[in-house]
Amino acid sequence: MKLKVLVVAGDGIGPEVTNEAVRVLRSVAEMGGHDFEIREALIGGVAIKKEGTPLPDSTLKLALESDAVLLGAVGGNEFNSLPPNKRPEAGLLQLRKALGGFANLRPSFAWPALAQNSPLKAEVVTGTDILFVRELLGGLYFGEPRVWDQEAGAAWNTMRYTRDEVIRVARVAFELAQARRKKLTSVDKANVLEVSQLWRATVTELAAQYPDVTLEHQYVDACAMHLMNTPRNFDVVLTENLFGDILSDEAAVITGSLGMLPSATIGGGVNLYEPVHGSAPDIAGKGIANPLGAILTAAMVLRHSAKLEEDAQAVETAVRTVLEQGYRTADLVRGQQGVSTQQMGNQVHQVLSELIDRRQAMHAV
Numbered sequence: 001m002k003l004k005v006l007v008v009a010g011d012g013i014g015p016e017v018t019n020e021a022v023r024v025l026r027s028v029a030e031m032g033g034h035d036f037e038i039r040e041a042l043i044g045g046v047a048i049k050k051e052g053t054p055l056p057d058s059t060l061k062l063a064l065e066s067d068a069v070l071l072g073a074v075g076g077n078e079f080n081s082l083p084p085n086k087r088p089e090a091g092l093l094q095l096r097k098a099l100g101g102f103a104n105l106r107p108s109f110a111w112p113a114l115a116q117n118s119p120l121k122a123e124v125v126t127g128t129d130i131l132f133v134r135e136l137l138g139g140l141y142f143g144e145p146r147v148w149d150q151e152a153g154a155a156w157n158t159m160r161y162t163r164d165e166v167i168r169v170a171r172v173a174f175e176l177a178q179a180r181r182k183k184l185t186s187v188d189k190a191n192v193l194e195v196s197q198l199w200r201a202t203v204t205e206l207a208a209q210y211p212d213v214t215l216e217h218q219y220v221d222a223c224a225m226h227l228m229n230t231p232r233n234f235d236v237v238l239t240e241n242l243f244g245d246i247l248s249d250e251a252a253v254i255t256g257s258l259g260m261l262p263s264a265t266i267g268g269g270v271n272l273y274e275p276v277h278g279s280a281p282d283i284a285g286k287g288i289a290n291p292l293g294a295i296l297t298a299a300m301v302l303r304h305s306a307k308l309e310e311d312a313q314a315v316e317t318a319v320r321t322v323l324e325q326g327y328r329t330a331d332l333v334r335g336q337q338g339v340s341t342q343q344m345g346n347q348v349h350q351v352l353s354e355l356i357d358r359r360q361a362m363h364a365v
């Protein structure tokens, strides 16, 4: 199998965690005899410093020529005073738009070995397996007009969705629910917002085409609470861009750390893969960031772009195994010293190689 991957590691802990994810991709390629062409390019704050823009044309061009783009993280404190359209984050938003993926899949899974690492009670989180489908190209992030009128001392953004934008992302969510536990929770604020009323009406209408999926609607405020009280009740959660941004960070509490969460954005020309966490400037360069979110993101590259499901599962099994063996980065043992980014990566690498070796030996019999 041949796959062109563009790696844009970005800022802060981005390069450290992406490094471990790329090692996983390389070893899967090597062991399976796959031809993964892995290139690198600049995005975010590092691109602003070197090229004066958060998404250089050269990066965009390489991204559009790839099968998959793997991003680390963007952002840094030194850019905090810049307007939104000049910041590192603007580079990521431009890239998302250009690649065209509108369905951002964010799984939130309670790893059994981490049940004691969540601030929630083990009996509340155990068995939780949620897949967020966050709409990624609409809503407040992209809606026009967007204005900061200094003179008037006022600023506004626009939460806008068309019926077609809701339909295309809702289809992805219904189909994923069909392949899972067949429950879909659509999240909105239809008691206050017209845009949410359109969202709810459109999703309800579409549900007729998926009679095997049970659809429920929740207001976003209630959903935020239910996620903490009864996370096991959720299967697939469909929501608009900003609500999905907020709820997926909240859902990290179930997993034990934001550093554990991967994501994949599908539906466009080129799939985009990014861990859910940010650039974490406070711990950048210390070699202590959790690489498992990035490594699980690599598993999503294998699943959704390379179509190597067995290898994707092998990476996930390797992560499960190292957690069961007791390996923890600092974020998972709040306050205590954990293993380094590299030590965690090494251990995943080791277990993964054994798993693939064993599988290949079995196939050979």
Ligand code: IPM
Binding pocket: 074, 075, 089, 092, 093, 245, 276, 278
């Ligand atoms: C995320 C991040 C991004 C977002 C930022 C960095 C633009 O928070 O992927 O969740 O808000 O989408």
Ligand code: MN
Binding pocket: 245, 246, 249, 276
């Ligand atoms: Mn976010």
